[in-house]
Amino acid sequence: MAGPLVSAAMKAQHAASGPEVAERRGQIVLEDISRVFAADAIAVDRVNLVIHPGEFFTLLGPSGCGKTTLLRMIAGFETPDSGRILVSGREMQAVPAHHRPVNTVFQSYALFPHLSVAENVGFGLRMRRIARAERRTRTRRIMELLQIDAFAGRNPAQLSGGQRQRVALARALVNEPEVVLLDEPLSALDAKLRAELQVELMRMQKRLGMTFIFVTHDQHEALVMSDRIGVMQRGRLLQVGPVLDVYERPSSVFVAEFLGLSNIWPVTPLPGGLIETPLGRLAIGAPDPARGTAMIRPEKIWMYGEGGAPAGRANLLGGIVREAIYMGASTQYRVELENGAPLLVYDTNNQAAERSWRPGEAVTCELKPENIVLIGA
Amino acid sequence: MMGISLGKSTRRSLLAMSLPVYVLLYAPLLLIAIFSFAPPPLARGQTFYWYADLLHSPEVIAAFRRSLTLAIGSSVLGTALGTLMGFGLYRYRDRRARGFASALPSLIIYTPIIMPSLVFGISELIFFSFIHGATGLLGAGLLTMGIAHVTFEAPFVALVVFARLSGLDPNMFEASHDLYADARQSFLHLTVPVIRPAIIGGFLLAFTLSIDDFTISFFTAGPGSTTLPIYIYSAVARKGVSPDINALATLMIATVIGTGLLQYAFTRNRTRKLVARPGD
Numbered sequence: 001m002a003g004p005l006v007s008a009a010m011k012a013q014h015a016a017s018g019p020e021v022a023e024r025r026g027q028i029v030l031e032d033i034s035r036v037f038a039a040d041a042i043a044v045d046r047v048n049l050v051i052h053p054g055e056f057f058t059l060l061g062p063s064g065c066g067k068t069t070l071l072r073m074i075a076g077f078e079t080p081d082s083g084r085i086l087v088s089g090r091e092m093q094a095v096p097a098h099h100r101p102v103n104t105v106f107q108s109y110a111l112f113p114h115l116s117v118a119e120n121v122g123f124g125l126r127m128r129r130i131a132r133a134e135r136r137t138r139t140r141r142i143m144e145l146l147q148i149d150a151f152a153g154r155n156p157a158q159l160s161g162g163q164r165q166r167v168a169l170a171r172a173l174v175n176e177p178e179v180v181l182l183d184e185p186l187s188a189l190d191a192k193l194r195a196e197l198q199v200e201l202m203r204m205q206k207r208l209g210m211t212f213i214f215v216t217h218d219q220h221e222a223l224v225m226s227d228r229i230g231v232m233q234r235g236r237l238l239q240v241g242p243v244l245d246v247y248e249r250p251s252s253v254f255v256a257e258f259l260g261l262s263n264i265w266p267v268t269p270l271p272g273g274l275i276e277t278p279l280g281r282l283a284i285g286a287p288d289p290a291r292g293t294a295m296i297r298p299e300k301i302w303m304y305g306e307g308g309a310p311a312g313r314a315n316l317l318g319g320i321v322r323e324a325i326y327m328g329a330s331t332q333y334r335v336e337l338e339n340g341a342p343l344l345v346y347d348t349n350n351q352a353a354e355r356s357w358r359p360g361e362a363v364t365c366e367l368k369p370e371n372i373v374l375i376g377a
Numbered sequence: 378m379m380g381i382s383l384g385k386s387t388r389r390s391l392l393a394m395s396l397p398v399y400v401l402l403y404a405p406l407l408l409i410a411i412f413s414f415a416p417p418p419l420a421r422g423q424t425f426y427w428y429a430d431l432l433h434s435p436e437v438i439a440a441f442r443r444s445l446t447l448a449i450g451s452s453v454l455g456t457a458l459g460t461l462m463g464f465g466l467y468r469y470r471d472r473r474a475r476g477f478a479s480a481l482p483s484l485i486i487y488t489p490i491i492m493p494s495l496v497f498g499i500s501e502l503i504f505f506s507f508i509h510g511a512t513g514l515l516g517a518g519l520l521t522m523g524i525a526h527v528t529f530e531a532p533f534v535a536l537v538v539f540a541r542l543s544g545l546d547p548n549m550f551e552a553s554h555d556l557y558a559d560a561r562q563s564f565l566h567l568t569v570p571v572i573r574p575a576i577i578g579g580f581l582l583a584f585t586l587s588i589d590d591f592t593i594s595f596f597t598a599g600p601g602s603t604t605l606p607i608y609i610y611s612a613v614a615r616k617g618v619s620p621d622i623n624a625l626a627t628l629m630i631a632t633v634i635g636t637g638l639l640q641y642a643f644t645r646n647r648t649r650k651l652v653a654r655p656g657d
């Protein structure tokens with residue numbers, strides 16, 4: 001553990017900042033954080049972010065956008081080239097990885113090959129010199145929770161990818177730290193186990209009040225699990241906000257597209273709350289739209305069969321179904337509008353299967369003004 | 378380990394090709410062993426005649442002792458140095474290096490390994506006599522042989538250790554720090570146990586390399602530092618292959634095979650223990 005000098009210094013610091021620290025337990029502050037590997041490889045670019053104590057924060061972004069690098073700087077394996085990192089109110093610059101109140105679930109698992117599953121899970125507790133009895137109970141409990149207790153005596157080499165991933169999860173969570181960094185921790189699991197562990201993780205995170213920074217490529221997973229999400233692109237944090245905000249009101253085309261399919265067009269504003277789009281003239285909710293881009297999510301579009309459209313509504317567009325992709329709970333339609341513009345529509349399959357539309361059928365689509373979102377640029 | 382399944386004819390032709398190779402590899406060894414158990418006509422029935430003969434030769438006993446001392450001493454030192462070398466090259470390698478710089482660690486390790494032992498031996502000889510001429514220290518003898526052996530063994534050990542480390546997930550070391558281990562704990566609880574098989578394998582390799590080395594030993598030996606291989610060479614040079622040389626060679630073969638088996642047994646036991654160990 002800590003040398004006597006270091007622990008004394010840490011305790012002194014704790015005592016000095018007293019209740020204030022308690023309040024910020026598990027808080028993460030990133031101030032202007034950058035990491036530049038080479039002039040043409042800026043992995044993290046001036047990121048500013050405050051993650052609240054006990055929050056489930058998800059980082060989303062395409063491969064290579066800097067998610068892992070950001071986590072590595074918080075964990076202490078990588079030094080920022082500029083900026084400050086504070087964890088639980090404490091500046092981290094001079095704090096080595098083994099003194100940070102942070103545990104990591106590595107993207108590559110990074111299990112210890114010479115130790116059994118149980119010994120892997122108990123490693124952190126052993127390094128902290130937790131008594132053997134407590135170590136054993138905590139290790140067993142977390143292994144049961146993650147359904148790996150059956151392999152307790154095995155070596156990592158004798159496990160499947162998904163089993164290894166759960167060992168990596170258990171090895172971090174058993175320490176019940178203030179902050180857990182999870183780098184795509186469920187990516188190797190089958191759908192059912194994944195859904196089960198999503199629930200378990202959320203439950204455990206809330207129960208113990210841990211702060212989670214969770215990296216995933218799965219936007220569905222991000223929407224289901226997170227309090228807030230942050231979307232990254234080429235090292236920059238583009239947008240941060242509650243799940244609903246980011247999904248419903250993306251601040252850029254990139255964010256809109258990253259969180260799911262959408263219909264996006266460049267628009268020109270017209271007086272009277274109208275916009276000129278490739279689909280034609282549309283009414284929108286906002287009074288004075290700026291020039292830029294507009295978006296509507298496919299599930300926000302209502303579709304009616306021949307003559308079924310309610311009269312007198314705004315933004316009713318006729319078209320022909322060109323493609324129907326059945327996806328179980330919903331069907332994805334590609335509609336060609338009368339002026340030739342394409343429109344993507346999801347429709348819930350809440351009718352008898354025979355009632356869904358087939359390619360070639362004429363339909364009317366309703367784009368309610370309040371569902372059209374202006375993205376700005 | 379199961380390979381891909383091959384057709385019957387493919388398997389047959391592979392066997393036909395590999396059989397002569399195995400015969401050429403093992404037949405001479407077998408022949409020597411058989412000859413070593415053939416007593417001279419006068420001593421019919423004494424299977425171990427030539428072995429007993431060896432035991433009665435003080436020269437052979439002394440050479441054997443020397444070889445063993447040299448092999449154990451040099452491989453202990455060579456393993457220690459080689460381990461540090463392999464660990465250092467791994468730990469301080471520049472992962473972002475390109476081209477020549479990225480090849481540097483392997484170059485440092487491989488150059489002494491691929492160097493012909495004749496060249497190695499001669500350069501050691503020249504080096505030692507230069508030092509001796511200049512300072513009067515390091516006269517040719519067991520010490521110079523020992524230094525030369527340590528020098529050529531260390532890169533082999535380094536290679537084994539480096540290969541083991543390179544095959545591991547580098548995040549593993551970070552994971553140990555993430556789980557509260559400081560540098561000392563990480564070295565003790567992770568690095569050492571993880572490379573232990575490589576260290577032991579490297580030691581046994583160094584031992585076998587040392588015990589049967591002739592070329593380098595020959596050039597660095599001095600008066601009174603005759604090891605077994607040198608003894609065998611000079612005996613053969615003097616009076617041709619005599620039956621007691623067969624016995625001696627057989628003993629050396631047995632030593633080398635024994636060392637190999639030891640290495641195998643060790644790694645196998647380890648794996649089994651790891652599998653069977655119940656959760657903590």
Ligand SMILES: Nc1ncnc2c1ncn2[C@@H]1O[C@H](COP(=O)(O)OP(=O)(O)OP(=O)(O)O)[C@@H](O)[C@H]1O
Nearest residue numbers: 037041042043062063064065066067068069070473
């Ligand atoms: N040690 C390094 N040296 C040089 N470049 C690096 C290094 N580590 C990462 N990078 C670069 O930094 C960028 C960000 O990498 P990072 O691993 O953070 O991406 P990521 O968002 O985690 O991607 P993924 O989703 O594929 O895991 C990448 O372009 C990568 O090539």
Ligand SMILES: [Mg+2]
Nearest residue numbers: 067068107183
């Ligand atoms: Mg990553």
